[in-house]
Amino acid sequence: MSTGEDEDSVTLESVNSVTLTQDSDGSIILHCPPHGNTHIIFHTVTHTLSSTREDPQNREDISPVSQAWFTTKEDKDTLVNKGHKWKQGMWSKEEIDLLMSNIQQYVKGRGMEDPAEIIFEMSKEERKDFYRSVAWGLNRPLFAVYRRVLRMYDNRNHVGKYSPEEINKLKELRQKHGNDWATIGAALGRSASSVKDRCRLMKDTCNTGKWSEEEERRLSDSVYALAGVCPGRAVTGGVSWAAVADLVGTRSEKQCRSKWLNYLNWKQSGGTEWTKDQDLSLVHRIVELDVDDENELKWEELAGGWSSVRSPQWLRSKWWSIKRQVANHKELPFHVLLKGLQELMETQVPLGAGTGPGSPSLQIRVTRLEECCSSPPRPVTALQIPLQITHLDSAGASDTETITLNTAALQTLQILPSFHLHPTGTPGTYFLQTAANQSLPLSLSSNPTVTLTASSSPSSPEHIILHSLSNGSTFSGHPHECLSEPLFQNPSLNPTGLVLVLVVRHLVNSPV
DNA sequence: GCGTTGGGTAAGGGTAATAATGCGCA
DNA sequence: ATGCGCATTATTACCCTTACCCAACG
Structure with a gap:
């Protein structure tokens, strides 16, 4: 059976209102009314989850940025002048995945198990090419990669909340050792930066909780004085918060910064309320x-x-x-998130609108795309589920409906990157199609009960889970071993109308 | 002696997750 | 008056960059 038949039959049917809600388990639920000339129009956004990963063949194409230590300001300026740009700020998931994968590769290549050995035990000479190797593909300067790696593998980091005993000991150690963070950290079993950061939250006389008017006034005076501007002018940076905290006296630099940027700055300059x-x-x-x-x-x-x-x-x-x-x-990807958010916010109607005894709503519940390993995900494209739904209204009349949901919205909902529900008109056998061109016959009965059967390669690493909340049944497994499974039971049994619950998870196994 | 390499430290601006509190409403 | 759900505010562990320092090495 060819896939060309499907393409001819693709139409976009739409509904005009959608509500997005989130379940306690993190699932997103999309509500839309099933009847009438309603329309959902979502634009197609194409992407693959692994699009940011470069081709490993192009190893010679190494960015000078990721090989540069930036010892001096001049080093940096030289690269900037040559037109190089690099990423700053928080690392994205893709970057972290790539870094981890590079580290794993390096460790494996040397027959080792724990990267910590290289990072903390080896001499500089022994780990000579380590940081440059793991920085491959990352558009970050070497020192940024270096610091990230150190933080990640230092088990004196990420220890968690400081206990009151630790705080007391920290205060003592601070008295004794001053700003020798390495010594203080060693005594507490924490990293130097961790104890340094914790000390920044403390002052000898540090209040907590609600700010008094007097404190707020001192904060305002201090900020305006240090920024050198007239009271009432907006100040959102350029002041030393440590200096502000010294003047305020009863609050830490973090408290001062937070209070100012999230409240007082706005209040002092006569700001208005933010609306929905x-x-x-x-x-x-x-x-x-x-x-x-x-x-x-x-x-x-x-x-x-x-x-x-x-x-x-x-x-x-x-x-x-x-x-x-x-x-x-x-x-x-950022653009997918934005696009989806925009469209969903624009089409959003209050939860419950359009529902009631006479106007049953259609719920399509979807969960996230899940991966069972942290390695870069395989591109997953062109999953299509043709679907026709027949349901009965309160008067007992039968009604056949076809639905198409387009990819952009579903991407927003963390679904398979490309996923179509589209009608083909007649009940029968339909196809669930994957990027690898594996055809999974999907049969549809007029009950309506959707059954999934499969005929794909046993070596396929993919798992499919289909889950129906209307009857509680779940199908889960390798496509190769798929049996048929009812997805929807007689919808007329449900007083709120047709509840279509479809959960598709695409599980990607660890690459060999 | 001097520049380069490969780190290392302290300081400080910042983020993101969560805990605590406030508030409207039934 | 009370409890609940939600929004706002406060807190804090953790993140990242900058500026400067340093030792080994060629």
Whole structure:
């Protein structure tokens, strides 16, 4: 059976309102009404999850950035003048995956097991090419890679919360050793940077909780004085928070910075309240900037001309809270996340709208794409599930409906990168198609009950899970061993209308 | 002696996750 | 008055860069 038949039958049927909610288990639920001339239109965004990984064949194409230590400012300026750019800020998941994979490769190649041996036990001479090797493919200067690796493998990092006993001991050690963080850390079993950071949160006289008016006034006075501006002018940087904290006296530098940037700066300069509508405005503004990477966003610019924005830093945290509504957002390419967020926010209707006894809603519940290993994911494309649904309304009349959901929205929902539900008109056998051109016959009965059968190569590393909440059944397994499984039971039994619950997980096994 | 390599340290701006608190509402 | 859900605020472990330092080596 060929796949060409399917392409001819692809149509885009749409509904006009969609609500996105999140379940307690992190799943995203998309609600939309099933009846009438309703439309969902989502634009197709094509991508592969592994698109950022370079071809290993091009090893000779090594960025000078990842091989440069940047000992001096001149080194750096030289590279900048040659037109080189590199990434700064937080490492993305892709970068971390690549780094880990490089490290694994290096370790394996030398018949070793634990990278920590190389990092902490070997002499410089012995690990000579280590950092340059693991920096391959990363557009970060060598020292940034070096620091990242050290942090990752130092088990005196990531120890967790400081206990009251530790805090007391830390205070004593601080008295005794001053700023000798390495010594203090060694005595506490923590890294030097960890104890240094913890000390920054403490002052001899440090209040917690709500700020008094007097404290707020001292903070304002200090900031305006140190920034050298008139009271009432916005100040969002350029002051030493340690110096501010010294003047305030009762709060740490972190507390001062946080209080100022998230509240007092805005209050002092007469800011207005942020409204829900502005969430969408923010997404629009970010879309307009048309950047490839979130790190390229200039929050100072974005924050401009908005009286309800408390500070660029505050706006960034606002964006973060919007973004986090999408589970698994970290795994999505930036442009996909943005596009999907924008479309979903624009089409969003309040939960429950359009529902009720006479207007049953259709719920399509989807979960994230899951990988069972941290290695770079294989590209997963062109998964198509043709689907026709027949259901009965409250009056007992039968109604046949066809639905297409397009990829962009589903990507936003952390689904397979390319995933179509599309109608083909007649009940029968349909196809679930993967990138590897493996055809999985999907049969559909008029109950409607969807069954999945499979005929793919036993060597395929993919697993498919189909899950129906309407009858609690789950199919899980290797496509090769797929049996048929009812997905939907008689929808008329459900008083709220047809509940279509479809969970597709694409599991990728560790590469050999 | 001097430049280069390959680190190393302290300081400080920042992020992101979570805990605590406030608030509207039934 | 109370408890609940949600929003806001506060806290803090952790992250990253910068500026400067240093020893070994050719």
